[in-house]
Amino acid sequence: MRSLKAVLVVLSLGSLAQAHIGSPDIYLDGKAGPYELFVTIRPPAVIPGLAELEIRSESAGVREIHAIPLPMSGPGARFAPVPDLLKVSPQDSHFFTGSLWMMATGSWQVRITVDGAQGRGILAVPVPSAPRTTKKMQFQLGLMLSVLGLFLVGGLVAMSGAAVREARLRPGTIPNAKARRRGRIGMSIAFLIVIGAVWAGNAWWSSEANSYSQNVYKPLQMSASLNGSVLKLNLSDPGWLKPPPGRIPLFTRKMDDLIPDHDHLMHLYMLREPGLDMVYHLHPDLVSTGVFRLHLPTMPAGTYNLYADVVHATGFPETLVTKVNLPEIEGRPLSGDDASGAAEPWSTGPLPSSFRLPDGYTMQWMKPAGQIHAKEPLLLTFKLTQPDGSAPRDMAPYMGMLGHAAFVKTDGTVFAHIHPTGTVSMAAFMLAEKQVTNPSNTSSADVSGMNMPGMDHANTAHAALPNQVSFPYGFPSPGRYRIFVQMKHGQTIETGVFDAELI
Ligand SMILES: [Cu+2]
Structure with missing residues (x-):
């Protein structure tokens, strides 16, 4: 009878969103040809504005690094102006910095060219550019x-x-x-x-x-309604970037141009408030433009925060948010790429860095030594072991990657869904990379047929897959965070839960 109670819903979290909530900085671990780079880009809060760029070269022999912001598609992506030379740190020849002007709102990329002992390499980093705020004049x-x-x-x-x-x-x-x-x-x-x-x-x-x-950026609005155990998500456009009549806009946002990002049009995280003690990573289906439907799995009652990641054909990613009160749901069993996890509420104290999973496996956070600082570029590493402490032999890619992670601040101001490549949307990253390998192709066409970087296809052997995964990320501000890490072995998707405290 409970399932007949169609209840409820809806409260927009009304925060400023971008891809990720409250976490605008871009961290990326990638390769420019033969050179491995850790890239940090801090986009400006207002447009036009200066983006700060920091690159650490993890390979030897890098002589010079140039960088230039370019639109993701159109002729601007092909006819690049002269790029800026980055400054080498006098103390550390592997560390390069620079600043770049982001001149317009839209889907941009920063193209990084490395010259060195092994020739030239190029890396394209997608950068969604949109003003996030209007700056107030200082009182003085x-x-x-x-x-x-x-x-x-x-x-x-x-x-x-x-x-x-x-x-x-x-x-x-x-x-x-x-x-x-x-x-x-x-x-x-x-x-x-x-x-x-x-x-x-x-x-x-x-x-x-x-x-x-x-x-000023306004994310697509999302509202949720429940019918039995079916959750319906309605997207609506609050009217961002409506050009004045008669003027052709340089960049627009549409609702009917979503492209799949690692096989799904939408990646939905449902986190139970206030303890963040239940997490669901689900994939709603598109029913019609702006309408998604999801058969909920069996889940306990509570108030859930919903974070839905989507990517537009332009490569512009968005995270849509809403809140929903659910009764206890008697739904379907989890299947496919859908997964869930549970842990003690964060308020009962920080979880240990070694997380016991329900099937006896352990996921361990190889915590960096010393204090973690806000905005510090980090490589966060997690390791999965069998009950006997050895590495599982049947490690499998989870949606094309070694792992997926969500970083959530306990006060609700930060949500970021991260991959081993970094904070960028994988669909946008592939769109940008495609131009580097095939410069004449700058159309923002569908990329669903493309291979994921590091993707292993279903029929190949996964024996060689490592049992640990690293995510490049920087916590945006001091405070308490909960980290949800997902890795797969055999048919099992494991969800480890960890806490981080930043001063
Ligand atoms: Cu993911």
């Missing part, structure tokens, strides 16, 4: 400008008064009553004109600020 600067502005207004009025009152008098002559009156009239007129100009300036500034705020 506002105060100073106001004082200077008042001085200018007063000065202009006084000068106009003086000009009409006494400009034509001989030196030393005292203006008579008539001249003084003329001066007062002159000052009044000047005051009205100046105030008019200030008012018009304010109106112009406000309208510019307004049109900019239209460009």
